[in-house]
Amino acid sequence: MRPPSACVACRDRRKRCHRPRRGTSCTFCIARGLQCTVEQTPGAARPRGYEPLVSPGGNPGGNSALMPDRDLCNELVDLYFRYIHVTFHNLFHRPSFEHGLRDGSIPKILVFAVFGLSARFSSHPSFAGVDPRERGRPYAKEAERLLDLHKTCLTTIQACVLLGAVQVAEMDSATESIFYTIACRLAMILDLPNAPAETRLEQEVNLRVWWSVVTTDTWSSTAMGLPRAIQPRHDIPMPMDERVFLALTSADPPVSQQGRDAVVSPRSELSTSLIAQMIKLNGILYDINTFNTQLVSGILQELGARDAVTKLSAALDAWRSELPTDMEYTRDNLLYWAGRGCGASFVVLHLNYNHSSQLLFYSFLHSSLALDHHHDDASTTPTSAYAAKCKSHAASLCEIMYAAAAAADAPAAVEVLYPLAGHMLVVASTVHLHALLFSADDAEIALAKARLEHNFGIITRLQTYWPSLHASFSRLAAFHRACLDDKSNNDNLNDDAGGGGTFRLDRWMLRFLLDFAKPVGERDRRGREVRHRLPPT
Structure with a gap:
């Protein structure tokens, strides 16, 4: 041997x-x-990779009958990069992917997996009469058939992340978790950020896939209530500026580890890269989710909880204050990033910031009602201030979604249509429902009602593309029923905590906030889930 x-x-x-x-x-x-x-020595054996889209002889391999024609292939790839890439993950260099599609060198498994996610958005005549939620399923099934876990390589990791995203859409959280866990293990086995690479482009793709796996695992493991499958590492540099990344070519030589550390230091890249900012924010989100879990389980007592909120709030404020001027949320910046092909990344970054913030301060919605009921100067207390922050971030999240959908004059599409956006809107909608039920300000009540109606329309549209949005509707309906029951039984101001018991952070509410891929059952007066009830599709 x-x-x-x-x-x-x-x-x-x-x-x-x-x-x-x-x-x-x-x-x-x-x-x-x-x-x-x-x-490499002459004749050294190399592991056999995945089948390319077109074989060296020029013939399509595998299930060629399922492969769309050239025009539809181009459309589906464009739709993938418009609506899926970045919002779910960040796995590819778009110019290289499109070049591989043209010359047939890209692995067929990746093409089918991409189509499995993007076909739902197509208006191609071949999909006429087919439910958008079903258009990608044959492609996803073919990609799953082509998956070979004996191939320990980047392509397998990318395919597992794509197939995990398919399972998110289909509400199969168990299979989703399995695909993501495989991707995590393979990334660690390959030591992906330090894996040998022949070009600078290959190095950067490896780095971005690594961080995508880490970020995706944060959301997935939290939703499942499971430990992380992969731990973030502080010795891994952040991704480079998106504008520089898109300009890379296969002719750019790799840099040494020392050179990469000098050029791509974590601090410098955080100031220029949207993706790096997302990664930093993702670390704070994980700490917020851990805080809420510990709060519900009783691990954190009152004093410890106050200290934790203070620290996490300061971390969010620091993250926000350190953003470069061109990354702050303004309409001009939205148009600027859209013009450079990164409009969706910019929107998602600020959606994630406001969602993280509303999760941190959500528990104060309930406790602030007691103060409002018993104290004339309640608005000056930290509890009421935190509740006001929750409402403010929920409002900002909605306004960003509305602006992205309405930006018809943007140089490129910036509307976000991914499933997690629906979950964020559901959480924000419950905050507006709180204002609708308990505010004494007529203007605030009218604005909350308008936002609830607008959010309902967006979630309805998302449901036409993603089966998982059925769960989002059921969750919002369950929450609304709980609010009505609470109001009917207690007049909302007579329980031990001062009313509004529906907003109490207990196990039911924690699952409502974090486990976004499943419906929740009805909630009894003790915060227990009593049954599932799904509205008709």
């Missing part, structure tokens, strides 16, 4: 080159931050 090839560093020191698995950096290079470069 041929001995494993040694990297240049280990060969020069005449030591054995040990790497956990073929294709990964060796332990010596990882420990010292070196670029692990293996000199």
Whole structure:
């Protein structure tokens, strides 16, 4: 059996080159931050990759009958990068993907997985009469058939993330978690951020896929109530500026580990990269979700909870204050980023910020009612101030969604139509429902009612594309019924906490806030789930 090839560093020191698995950096290079470069010997065996879209002989391989014609292929790829890429994950370099589609070199599994997500948005005549939610299913099934877990490579990771996103749409959270966990394990096995790469573009794609896996796992594991499958690492640099990334070509040579650390330091890239800002914000979101979970479980007592909220609120404020001027939320900045093909990234960044904030302050909606009922100066208390912040961020989240949908004069589409946006709107809608039920301000009540109606229309539209939005509707309906029951039974101001018991942060409410892919059952007076009730589709 041929001995494993040694990297240049280990060969020069005449030591054995040990790497956990073929294709990964060796332990010596990882420990010292070196670029692990293996000199391939003539005739060295390479692992067989996935089947390309077009075989070397020029013929389409695999299930060619399922492959759309050229025009539809181009449309579906464009729709993927318009509505899916970045909102779900950040797996590809668009110019390279489109080049691979043209010359047939891109793995077929990735093409089918992409179509499985984007076909729902197509208006192509071949989909006439087919429910948008069903158009991508044949492609997704073919991608799942092509998946080979024996192929330990970047393509398998990308395919698993794409197929996990398909399962999010289909409300199959168990299978979603399995796909994402496989992607996490493979990324760790390959030590993806440090994996050998032949070009700078390949290095950056590896880095972005790594951070996409980390970010996706944060949302998925939280929703499932499971430990993280992958831990963020502080020794991994942030992604580069999106504008620079899109301009990379396969002719750009790779940089050494030392060179990459110098060029792509975490601090400098946070000031220029939308994706890097999302990654930093994602870390705060994870801490907020942990805080709410600990609050419900009783791990945090009152004093500890106050300290935690103060620290997390300060972290969000610091993140917001450190944004460069061109990343602050303004209409001019929205148009600026749209003109550079990053409008959706900009919108998602600010949606995530406001959603993280409304989650942090959500528990104060309930406790603020007691203060309002018993204290004339309640508006000056920290509890009431936090409740006001929750309402403010819920309002901002909605206004950003409305502006993105209405930006017809933007250089490129910035409307976001991904399932998680529906969940964010559901949470924001319950905040507006709080104002509708308990505010004494007629103007605030009228505005809350208008936002609820607008949100209902957006969620209805999202439901035409994503089966999982059926769960979002059922969750909002369950919450509304709980509010009505609470109002009927207690007049909303007579329970021990001062009324509005529906907004109390208990296990039912925690699941409502975090587990976005499933319906929730009815809630009894003790905050227990008593049954599931789904409205008709």
